[in-house]
Amino acid sequence: MSEPQDSGEPPSGLQLTTAEWGLWQAFRNGSEHDLRTREPELDDPNGDHTWGPERSVRARVIALLLLHGPPPLLGRVASLHLTGAYVTGCLDVSGGAVEPYFELRHCRFEQEVRMPEARLHTARFVDCYLPRLEAARLTTEGDLHLPRCSIPEGIKLTDATIGTDLLLNEATVGSSRRSRAISADGLTVSQELQASLLRVDGQTSLRGATIGSSLHMFGTVLRNPYGRFALYAPQMTVEQVASFADANRGSAPQFYGATPPTGTDYTFADLTGTGGRRWDPHRTKHFECTGGVVLDDGRFGSSLVIENARFELQRDQELSLRRLSTPELTFTPQATERGLIVLSGATVEKLLDRVTSWPRDNRLWMAGFTYQHAIPKEGHFNVHERLQWVAAATAEYAPEPYEQLAAMYRNNGDDTNARLVLLAKQRRRRETLPLPGKLWGYLQDWTVAYGYRPAQAALWMGVLWLAGSLLFEAHRPPALKGDEAPHWSAALYVLDLLLPVISFGQDTAWDPGGVYQWIAALMIMLGWILATTVAAGATRLLRRQ
Numbered sequence: 001m002s003e004p005q006d007s008g009e010p011p012s013g014l015q016l017t018t019a020e021w022g023l024w025q026a027f028r029n030g031s032e033h034d035l036r037t038r039e040p041e042l043d044d045p046n047g048d049h050t051w052g053p054e055r056s057v058r059a060r061v062i063a064l065l066l067l068h069g070p071p072p073l074l075g076r077v078a079s080l081h082l083t084g085a086y087v088t089g090c091l092d093v094s095g096g097a098v099e100p101y102f103e104l105r106h107c108r109f110e111q112e113v114r115m116p117e118a119r120l121h122t123a124r125f126v127d128c129y130l131p132r133l134e135a136a137r138l139t140t141e142g143d144l145h146l147p148r149c150s151i152p153e154g155i156k157l158t159d160a161t162i163g164t165d166l167l168l169n170e171a172t173v174g175s176s177r178r179s180r181a182i183s184a185d186g187l188t189v190s191q192e193l194q195a196s197l198l199r200v201d202g203q204t205s206l207r208g209a210t211i212g213s214s215l216h217m218f219g220t221v222l223r224n225p226y227g228r229f230a231l232y233a234p235q236m237t238v239e240q241v242a243s244f245a246d247a248n249r250g251s252a253p254q255f256y257g258a259t260p261p262t263g264t265d266y267t268f269a270d271l272t273g274t275g276g277r278r279w280d281p282h283r284t285k286h287f288e289c290t291g292g293v294v295l296d297d298g299r300f301g302s303s304l305v306i307e308n309a310r311f312e313l314q315r316d317q318e319l320s321l322r323r324l325s326t327p328e329l330t331f332t333p334q335a336t337e338r339g340l341i342v343l344s345g346a347t348v349e350k351l352l353d354r355v356t357s358w359p360r361d362n363r364l365w366m367a368g369f370t371y372q373h374a375i376p377k378e379g380h381f382n383v384h385e386r387l388q389w390v391a392a393a394t395a396e397y398a399p400e401p402y403e404q405l406a407a408m409y410r411n412n413g414d415d416t417n418a419r420l421v422l423l424a425k426q427r428r429r430r431e432t433l434p435l436p437g438k439l440w441g442y443l444q445d446w447t448v449a450y451g452y453r454p455a456q457a458a459l460w461m462g463v464l465w466l467a468g469s470l471l472f473e474a475h476r477p478p479a480l481k482g483d484e485a486p487h488w489s490a491a492l493y494v495l496d497l498l499l500p501v502i503s504f505g506q507d508t509a510w511d512p513g514g515v516y517q518w519i520a521a522l523m524i525m526l527g528w529i530l531a532t533t534v535a536a537g538a539t540r541l542l543r544r545q
Contacts (some may be wrong), residue, residue: 008070019054020061023082027065027100029078036084036106038225043084045108045129046150051086059091059111066098069160082107093118104128112153121481125149132176134158145169154178154202159186175202178361179227195220196247197285202226206233211273214240219247219285220434230291245307248284254529279458286310292317295324303328307377313339321346321385330356332377352377355385356531362395369401383409383417387424399425419452461498461530468523477512498527 026033080102091186112132122142175181402425430441473490
């Protein structure tokens with residue numbers, strides 16, 4: 001069996017069955033070998049009925065065809081197209097070089113499929129039942145398709161290299177007794193990884209994976225009742241868009257990408273009543289995740305979209321986006337009841353979000369989170385709501401989130417909101433000070449709003465000027481030099497006291513005594529404080545970064 005079958009005949013000791021002989025001839029002809037009964041219940045690979053010998057093909061025969069198959073008939077290209085078969089034994093092409101294209105549809109495998117270290121062109125398993133797929137360090141020049149397959153004991157694609165697209169659409173993957181249902185650490189996909197409407201029970205691990213185009217998880221359901229993480233994908237790189245969002249008619253075109261349609265058949269419901277599949281444009285399936293999510297240190301070249309997703313987290317679980325980098329982050333999931341949302345150290349140019357997606361009870365961490373623009377994706381997100389957002393992220397006072405938000409407003413030319421944020425920062429800081437510092441802070445806030453409301457300082461200046469004018473008009477101080485004193489003006493005298501640097505010659509010509517001397521001194525001191533505050537505010541307005 002290790003030598004090529006140049007004659008086109010099977011080895012004499014192989015003793016092919018009728019079903020296997022038909023497959024042998026179909027392989028040489030490049031045509032499909034269909035063993036289905038045309039009865040949907042009997043052709044269901046996931047059913048519990050018995051598949052008889054007339055539909056059984058040994059995995060040994062398939063491996064022989066793929067690794068050392070006979071030459072094609074003249075004018076044909078040898079390829080394996082098998083539909084509706086029960087594959088007995090373990091299909092094992094480990095370490096082999098598979099030249100022919102092969103596609104297995106509606107097949108039921110008795111044992112796991114093994115392809116570690118193998119080299120393939122394009123391989124498709126469509127609507128099949130595979131107990132497990134072992135394909136660590138697999139290399140394909142073309143696609144690897146597993147749409148609508150049931151794989152109850154998991155998939156292993158660690159360090160695999162897929163030449164074009166990897167399709168997992170509508171597949172159902174379990175983990176059996178293993179902690180990982182999909183183990184794909186170090187996976188490299190040259191184009192798209194399409195995993196829409198995928199259902200996984202167990203951990204999905206994509207640590208260090210590289211996606212050359214986009215990652216689509218529209219309407220996918222990830223659940224891990226066995227461990228802490230449902231999706232563990234730190235250090236993942238996606239060159240374009242990574243989408244964790246609804247599957248609906250609007251996202252349907254993105255399912256297909258550049259992948260041939262033979263591996264796809266999107267549906268949400270049986271609308272015909274006969275078991276047929278047809279797209280329902282009115283139904284939406286959400287991306288759902290039960291268990292923690294880790295996308296730490298990820299790099300997303302175009303955008304990361306987490307839109308209307310549902311996350312069910314326990315108290316010790318996180319939706320972790322630490323230190324990720326992307327030009328655009330869309331973050332509009334449904335609000336979580338438990339668990340943490342962590343953005344610490346993340347770098348985003350544009351943040352698109354909605355106010356109801358963020359937790360309000362100190363379950364948001366974003367120390368070191370930087371962004372250039374924050375734009376509400378839905379509804380409104382005004383400055384007061386942004387301040388509540390920052391407060392929810394800082395159970396203990398930290399200046400960085402406030403300074404980042406203020407910088408964002410200032411860079412967008414909104415100096416008024418920037419001052420509101422910095423004022424809120426000072427008020428939050430005040431609560432951490434000892435009693436004397438708090439008292440001084442309250443005085444600063446009440447009088448000049450820490451200098452962030454210069455109009456308030458100007459108002460106090462006017463109040464002091466009016467009160468002082470009335471006081472000193474009723475109690476004119478004596479002149480220092482009676483014959484040289486200027487004409488008395490209480491308004492100019494108080495203005496001279498309040499305004500530093502500028503002099504109208506009144507403050508040096510009159511000599512208040514007793515309590516009025518202390519009042520004059522207090523006015524001089526308050527004048528310096530208020531005038532400096534007004535000048536600083538005016539400078540900020542003129543400079544307006």
